[in-house]
Amino acid sequence: MSTKAIRVRFAPSPTGPLHIGGVRTALYNYLFAKKHGGDFILRIEDTDQGRFVPGAEEYIIESLRWCGIDFNEGVGVGGTHAPYRQSERKEMYRQYADILLEKGCAYYAFDTAEELDAVRKQFEAEKKTFQYTAETRKQLKNSFTLDADTTKAMLISGQAYVIRICIPENETILVNDLIRGEVHFQSSLLDDKVLFKSDGMPTYHLANVVDDHLMEISHVIRGEEWLPSAPLHVLLYRFLGWEETMPHFAHLPLILKPEGNGKLSKRDGDRMGFPVFPLQWTDPFTGDISSGYREGGYLPDAFINMLVFLGWNPGTEQELFTMQELIDVFTIERIGKSGAKFDPEKARWFNHQYIQHADLSILSDRLTEILKEKHIEVPNDTVIKICEMMKERIHLLTEIWDKTNFFFLAPETFDAKSVKDKWKTGANDVLKELLPFIHSLANSNAEELKEKLHDYIMEHQLNMGLVMNAIRISLVGSSSGPDLATIIHLIGVEESCRRIEKAVQEITT
């Protein structure tokens, strides 16, 4: 490999929110760059003015920031190859189209969209597929069929035109892919793609090649959906005389739907109850809201860890990685070839792992904020104690209130199934008798409380399960939760007794 500096880019188009497949592409680019001490560039490909979506660019930047994928060059941060928004580079592209025109590697075409549509329909009727190729271009309106003077006249008269690449006939084009090896294409099967649109903007194909060259990109790591147009890009590098410095290509496998087949799409997530976007997104046109991982209670590190394993693995049995560890072990060679089905369950598991190991303040800060909103005053060390105790049963940050609210508020209802299974006959009477004793526990700490309660039950020959479960249901509202004595201690003996009295009154079996 050359000694060329490693420079990679993530080049999304601002046509909507960044989907997790896009985030993964950005991530792999980022890891590769960092691993080799290279640069990671964010370029916005907004050559299609018709598809511009307000807020999409900001969304992309914020998503990457949330993920901890930072770029050291690009939109927002600038750099030596600015500007990084293709709409702002508009003036640069024409000259390269002209070079191509001059060398006979491209030509003018005057066919309107309607005319082409008609031809396409006609071909379809004959069960053929229309392609703008060496074969068909002879029958269409372009500088091949029109003589030079006519062409010039049409150009001068302001006739709308596009510039198309002139694909050579009968040639094998080799794309060397870092993930798939050599891929061969027959040039005759490629069509004369539009390079320059009638609105004065380049298409992706031209802009992408020009920018990658100008920005000295060493590796193009992008989704597999680009593989079919890779030979076109290779041809462009050759025609422009840039073959020597052409970047290496790596086409990533796709992320598939959890069920059935096909590429994961926006719809899948909301239909199946999991996010497909890093951040929540509100469609500026329809107002539709799509859920995001951040709002869904996921930690960015967990999200990244889950994502990196969709199509890549370290070859060891380690599953949990910090970003720095990923940077250290990441290699393109270990990226798989086949598409990966997205598994929401595994995403939850990763998040749970991260909640266990992350700084407790991630949970306690969130709880503190919720308590503040609800005007519930609780000492900070109590909040921390509760989070420490409860974290192992929390998979998503958003579960924190549902899992801890009984520490602050008396249950309003008692879970029917818990009552049915665990509230034994006679519990009401036993609990009533127990009340004075619980009152007497006022000055005990959690440990003493546990001991005394235990001893009392043994001495009075009460049914341990019956008593404990009934108290738990009274205090929590269901048969779940941490150590009972700790709960009593934390919410206080007075409150505990109030809750027990209420439960004894309301629960009848």
Add this chain to the structure above:
RNA sequence: GGUCCGUUCGUCUAGUCGGCCCAGGACGCUAGGUUUUCAUCCUAGAAAUCAGGGGUUCGAAUCCCCUACGGACUACCA
């Protein structure tokens, strides 16, 4: 339809140039243990005839060919 890519437990995958793989790990699932509950945790288990069929070879998940299936692309979108 055409072009290209892909195919190991339900899912993510390990399996570097064929033998240590009657295929390993993880998620999920099931069963036990711990816990008076739940969750966690621990242990065990079920789960892939390596898409199918042909070769090559003493020996193939690993190499070759064919078939099937899946996917991407096929716009003056990226």
